[in-house]
Amino acid sequence: MKKYFYLITIQYLGYRFHGWQKQPDVKTLHLMVDRTFNYILKGKRFKSLSSGRTDAMVSAECAAIELFLFEPIEDLTAFLELFNTNLPQDIRALNIKEVDAQFNIIQHSKIKEYNYLFAYGEKCHPFCAPIMTTILDDLDIEIMQQGAKLFEGEHYLKSYCFRPTDNGIYNRTILSCEIVENTIYQANYFPKKTYMLKVKGKGFMRNQIRLMMGTLIDLGKGKLTLQDIKNSLEPENNIKMNYIAPASGLILKNIDFID
Secondary structure, rough: OOEEEEEEEEEEEOOOOOOOOOOOOOOOOOHHHHHHHHHOOOOOEEEEEEEOOOOOEEEEEEEEEEEOOOOOOOHHHHHHHHHHOOOOOEEEEEEEEEOOOOOOOOOOEEEEEEEEEEEOOOOOOOOHHHOOOOEEEOHHHHHHHHHHHHOEEEEEHHHHOOOEEEEEEEOEEEEEEEEEOOOOOOOOOOOOEEEEEEEEEEOOOOOHHHHHHHHHHHHHOOOHHHEEEEEHHOOOOOOOOOOOHHHHHHEEEEEOOOO
């Protein structure tokens, strides 16, 4: 049977979901997406894959899924509208396009950009919780900005992988990494100043961004030094970074598929 392939970009608020991947007895994003596909396709055979698995409570502004069908979609605009109508309100499809059989959403080279939103020094409004982490201690933002730049380039990042194994590939390249004042996400209940870690790279390991953010938070608190971070990036080191920053501040900002 001939197959048809479609690339769909979606965005979601991850706060009430147990991550992307389907799991027994919990509500996940993939479960809700596939339930919606099954409903609008009226039980026709299909399969969906994601470009990556986000953790519980992680959100996305532009994630990607590939839909495999055995019958073509006649009207992509109408299909996208029907898909959105039946998705939960915290998931939205942005666009859909047909791709050829050579496209592989998992293996296709891509650049991902993540944002990590945070504030410090005061207890925030509870409505901030779904997308922002609040650190009650004071933070030295300037030294955190210096620390973030140390991650740029090719480094040995085993210290920033959750439960690393002895045969993992830990030499990774981070294209850009910086802490800036947040001007993207705004609400009248946000603190006057909020900040954002922005990271861009070709591939990330499990909890890598959150371990990097946790390390920068400890740097801002004075628990670590810039030299500690430099040492953690040295080849074949066995330094373990333990603080994984909360998931709810992490947002998958964008995915660019490279031709």
